[in-house]
Amino acid sequence: MQPFAFIDRTEPVSPGSKTPTPGRDLGHRENRSSSELRALGSSVYKEVWEEFYTWEPGYCSHILGTLDGNPLAPAKDAAVKMAKDMMAGLLEDTHQGNKMDQPENDWETAYLTRYRSIDGKGFTTTVEVTMPFITIDVVLPPHPAYESCPPISKSMRLDETREHTANYLPYGDDETFPFEEYLAKFPSLEWANDFDPDLEMIQLETVRRLHVIQEITLPDVDRMRIFKSLRFSHNTGLLWERSQRDFLHWPGAFQVKPEDDLPTSHAAHTDDLRGRLLSTLRTFCPTLNCLSPICETHGQLNSNTYLPSRRPQITGQSMLLSEGEPCGPECFRLVQDFDQFVETLPPSPSDSSNVSSLDTLETILSLAPDLYPCQLAVLCFRSCQETFVQRLHLWPDHSILPLADRESSFDPSTDADTERDMGELGKDSALLKTIQQRKKNKKMKTKLEFVDEPSHLSCEQIPPCAHSGACTSSQCQCWLKKQHCTPACRCGVSCTRQWPSCSCVSGRCEAETCSCVQGGRECIPGICLRCDAGGHTGRPCRNTKVQRQASKPLEIRPGTYGLGAFALESLNMGDFVGTYTGHIMSLDSANLTIDITNHNSLNYLFEVTPDKDNIQLPVFDAACVGNATRFLNHGKAGKDNVEARTLLVNGEHQIGFFTKRKVKARDELFLDYGQNYWKEQGGHYSESESE
Structure with missing residues (x-):
């Protein structure tokens, strides 16, 4: 066999x-x-x-x-023989007319051997090269010591397991490093349990x-x-x-x-649009600072797959009466008589292709119910009029709340009570009035409370809320923590818990007038519209530099202390230098790195100091990953030309560096680390040590 x-x-x-x-x-x-x-x-x-x-x-x-009888053995023997032949040929060539024993005064001779393989046979050629001998008396200083640091554009969050697990033994070949004390602080070791x-x-x-x-x-x-x-x-x-x-x-x-017996994937069927959307939600980060899949910063915070369902607020007749150019010869806007068009609507076909198309349309309308048929036709691969017909089948005009009553009946948030009650609107006008009055009373009783006024340093990093109903009960994490909702929350930008927009015009968000600047926040795209926080014009909001990463270019080279950061161009007062990036961790996890920082005398911890003792705000550690801002050297008060500001950017804390005065090109940038940076309290960092 x-x-x-x-x-x-x-x-x-x-x-x-x-x-x-x-x-x-x-x-x-x-x-x-x-x-x-x-x-x-x-x-x-x-x-x-x-x-x-x-x-x-x-x-x-x-x-x-x-x-x-390994078949590789003959090949290995052939390679050894080839190497011996090459060495013999090299020695033979160099011994013939060797000038190395009699070098000229200003010249050195070297011998270069080139190996070529033709049809499996090796050939060598030795060439004699004569080079001038030059003596340099200038002594070059050694490069400042540094450790490798992969560059990142945004901070990465360590999960709880990785925070409290020793992944490797640093300085394992250095006998002076206290490896026993270092490892004793970790509950688990990465190499303790081998994969079987x-x-x-x-x-x-x-x-x-x-x-x-x-x-x-x-x-x-x-x-x-x-x-x-x-x-x-x-x-x-x-x-x-x-x-x-x-x-x-x-x-x-x-x-x-x-996979024939056991499912190995969450992948939904190609015809299941909602299933595919839920699958995408498991990997896609909705935070405006990311908007990318497999996010290393907010991946643990955005695990909720709730999709809110909304009812349309625009009737089909209102769409026909709206202004706009037809999208093509089969555009719904070309319907002349709406009433006659509705009366002659054929029943919805029951073939499989139409059922799939109708399911797709229904899913899209449940998320964005007021998209026009011109837009829906592109998404559903159907004609505009056909899409309009299917929308009328799904949402007849009599089931949609009249425009005049919309403001009094709709809560700005996604409200489960509203969705349930809206199904009864066409049946009883008295019930409609009761619902409207109940909504008014509910709004009057709801009192909005926030812990971030006037400072946001009492805000914890919490997952975006994702639930049915308004953000006015214990099911909403933002309501429980008394914090503002963010654009990543599923309640939408019209939620009453969202940070209110500023009233500044484009390019005029200043500390004296802008409510966002005064609150220590950057303006929010989609909410702050007048100042163009979304960057739709040539003059985007000035209070969005951190989220746009609109920093000035820096050069890293030997500075006052080791390596330093230098400006490549002239900077004005208030220019954005960059965001401090690194691993996001808790204060307890930061204390686990004390042995390393004491050993190499390099401390890259930067902490956001909270207003209250019971608030856990992140600590940024740029020891292993970071960007150019980690090279800012310390400058005493008066010498420092850069200051750090803690900003709330789209719901998360970030540390931005801004110039305190004008800086000339090629000048080094300095940051005052603060008095507490140099202190150590019983082997643990204080809450303001790494500022």
């Missing part, structure tokens, strides 16, 4: 070749208790474990045996047998608490990790593709 790498389940020599079958009392039964599920899981787990390790030693012996690929295959096969043979649902498998969680999110868990490497075909496992 020829050597084989994969053994079929039916291989007669395999001790685990039999197909798993349910044993006694392992058959399918509904409503199992947690103890029964755990007993069943343990039994199947033990069965698979024994089968795997009965097969595994023989398989490994077989694979190791195939290494005899055998265990992953055993658990995967056990889960498959429980799910396919015993008909146990995957949530019930998780309830057993025997295996690693099947799925934490879209990219974590046993099922996801299985999809990241090749599957081991062993006799006790199924021989079909694993």
